Amino acid sequence: MRIAVLGTGYVGLVSAACFAQGGHRVTCVDIDEAKVAMLCRGDVPIYEPELEKLIADGRRRKRLYFVSDSAAAVTGADIVFIAVGTPTRASDGHADLLQVYTAVESLVPFLKAGAVVVTKSTVPVGTGDTIEHLIGNVRPELDFEVASNPEFLRAGRAVQDFLRPDRVVIGAQSDLAATGLMKLYCSVGIEQERILLTDRRSSELIKYAANGFLATKIAYINEIAELCEKVDARIGDVTKGIGLDERIGARYLQPGPGFGGSCFPKDARALAKMGEDHEAPMRIIETVLASNEARKRSMARKVAAACNGALRGKTIAILGLTFKADTDDMRDAVSIPLAQALNDAGSILKAYDPVANGRARDVLPSGVQYCSSAAEAANGADAIVIATEWQEFAEMDFRKLRAMVRAPVIIDLRNFLSEEEIKRSGFSYYGIGGPRRHAFETVSPRLVSTRPFYAKAGKMTDSNNLLLQRLAAAE
Numbered sequence: 492m493r494i495a496v497l498g499t500g501y502v503g504l505v506s507a508a509c510f511a512q513g514g515h516r517v518t519c520v521d522i523d524e525a526k527v528a529m530l531c532r533g534d535v536p537i538y539e540p541e542l543e544k545l546i547a548d549g550r551r552r553k554r555l556y557f558v559s560d561s562a563a564a565v566t567g568a569d570i571v572f573i574a575v576g577t578p579t580r581a582s583d584g585h586a587d588l589l590q591v592y593t594a595v596e597s598l599v600p601f602l603k604a605g606a607v608v609v610t611k612s613t614v615p616v617g618t619g620d621t622i623e624h625l626i627g628n629v630r631p632e633l634d635f636e637v638a639s640n641p642e643f644l645r646a647g648r649a650v651q652d653f654l655r656p657d658r659v660v661i662g663a664q665s666d667l668a669a670t671g672l673m674k675l676y677c678s679v680g681i682e683q684e685r686i687l688l689t690d691r692r693s694s695e696l697i698k699y700a701a702n703g704f705l706a707t708k709i710a711y712i713n714e715i716a717e718l719c720e721k722v723d724a725r726i727g728d729v730t731k732g733i734g735l736d737e738r739i740g741a742r743y744l745q746p747g748p749g750f751g752g753s754c755f756p757k758d759a760r761a762l763a764k765m766g767e768d769h770e771a772p773m774r775i776i777e778t779v780l781a782s783n784e785a786r787k788r789s790m791a792r793k794v795a796a797a798c799n800g801a802l803r804g805k806t807i808a809i810l811g812l813t814f815k816a817d818t819d820d821m822r823d824a825v826s827i828p829l830a831q832a833l834n835d836a837g838s839i840l841k842a843y844d845p846v847a848n849g850r851a852r853d854v855l856p857s858g859v860q861y862c863s864s865a866a867e868a869a870n871g872a873d874a875i876v877i878a879t880e881w882q883e884f885a886e887m888d889f890r891k892l893r894a895m896v897r898a899p900v901i902i903d904l905r906n907f908l909s910e911e912e913i914k915r916s917g918f919s920y921y922g923i924g925g926p927r928r929h930a931f932e933t934v935s936p937r938l939v940s941t942r943p944f945y946a947k948a949g950k951m952t953d954s955n956n957l958l959l960q961r962l963a964a965a966e
């Protein structure tokens with residue numbers, strides 16, 4: 492097939508490279524000429540594992556092209572994907588569809604008869620209808636289709652997620668568009684059983700409903716983590732205890748500093764606005780958003796508490812600036828409000844990210860000093876804050892680090908370092924949600940009943956013994 496992709500961001504580039512690998516001829520358009528020039532030189536403007544190789548492969552096989560005008564890409568295309576940004580509209584919190592409608596305007600004159608225009612961007616319900624009207628108004632004689640195909644890939648695992656998705660959702664208004672898109676996905680190795688066909692509006696809503704649900708799960712476990720700290724419980728055991736329930740599932744139950752990134756915050760905001768518009772209030776999502784904002788703000792207080800309440804004049808090393816590991820995406824990253832709050836409190840900030848120091852400069856306070864390694868950032872620090880769970884931070888030599896810092900304090904906002912190792916190296920360790928160690932380290936993670944649990948448990952407290960006796964008596 493001949494495919495055009497409008498927008499060469501995280502979604503557009505990954506989709507284009509994967510479709511090209513499936514043997515299709517894909518032309519990408521972006522209004523950012525510098526980005527297009529980079530891609531034409533063989534450079535990749537974003538950090539995403541495996542993507543560089545896939546793009547190089549597509550270019551070498553002459554299946555993947557980058558241009559800056561829509562005419563060259565859309566003319567003759569069977570399918571035109573719209574993969575431009577849909578950020579939050581600053582004035583009111585709705586999804587800003589300016590990029591989408593500008594992209595539609597640019598493609599209309601070149602659309603061939605029978606072409607399918609597909610929104611891969613996350614767009615509010617009804618956007619497909621509007622696009623259909625826009626195109627129909629300009630080209631009333633044209634036979635075309637508008638479909639929805641929201642993208643669920645995760646930054647940092649985008650290529651894997653695209654090629655091995657849990658599901659592909661296709662929202663179409665005709666069999667023709669649905670089968671065309673289904674064939675396209677099957678051609679890149681995705682099993683037909685993984686493809687969900689639905690109408691366009693349901694498809695548009697599926698994306699928001701999914702992201703809203705995941706954001707809810709994260710906000711919920713963060714509140715539970717906060718409660719763990721107050722009542723002296725262990726979040727690790729609590730998440731395991733609820734995650735083993737198949738109705739709940741263990742994923743997205745990792746407590747942290749609050750969700751960020753290019754999708755969850757803006758999609759949750761847009762979902763709340765959609766609910767408002769249609770008089771179907773999204774009260775849960777509204778609360779999730781408020782909870783997450785409070786969570787992000789409270790992270791600076793955690794750092795202050797670890798520094799005996801005093802931040803003024805203290806040197807704080809922030810390790811990891813992106814919204815999560817394995818991406819260079821800084822959108823809505825927790826490091827931004829954290830650095831702002833620490834800066835406002837008079838701290839001296841040193842920061843290091845394995846891939847995003849450059850991008851961070853545009854969004855972090857101007858006084859931040861950027862370092863070329865974690866060790867350089869930690870040198871002379873009064874506290875080290877792990878804000879993103881990059882693997883290289885877990886592999887640091889903490890004993891060496893101990894000799895370099897002014898005060899041995901580590902605040903692990905991702906609960907991902909080894910608390911024992913950190914403490915053995917002479918640091919004080921502050922994680923999230925109470926003690927990190929499980930109450931019984933010998934307990935099997937796959938418990939089936941209480942009996943083997945107590946049989947395998949290493950050390951037992953009096954209350955455990957009492958419970959065992961009661962259980963034995965009950966049997």
Ligand SMILES: NC(=O)c1ccc[n+]([C@@H]2O[C@H](COP(=O)([O-])OP(=O)(O)OC[C@H]3O[C@@H](n4cnc5c(N)ncnc54)[C@H](O)[C@@H]3O)[C@@H](O)[C@H]2O)c1
Nearest residue numbers: 498500501502521522523575576577590594612613642646
């Ligand atoms: N980033 C993710 O992990 C992710 C995951 C799933 C879905 N999404 C959704 O996919 C969409 C794209 O997200 P992204 O992160 O790839 O965005 P992005 O901001 O990284 O990229 C968008 C690209 O579109 C280009 N663009 C803007 N207007 C254009 C136009 N008229 N013609 C051609 N190009 C144009 C921009 O220059 C930019 O390069 C969004 O709706 C987002 O919500 C993103």
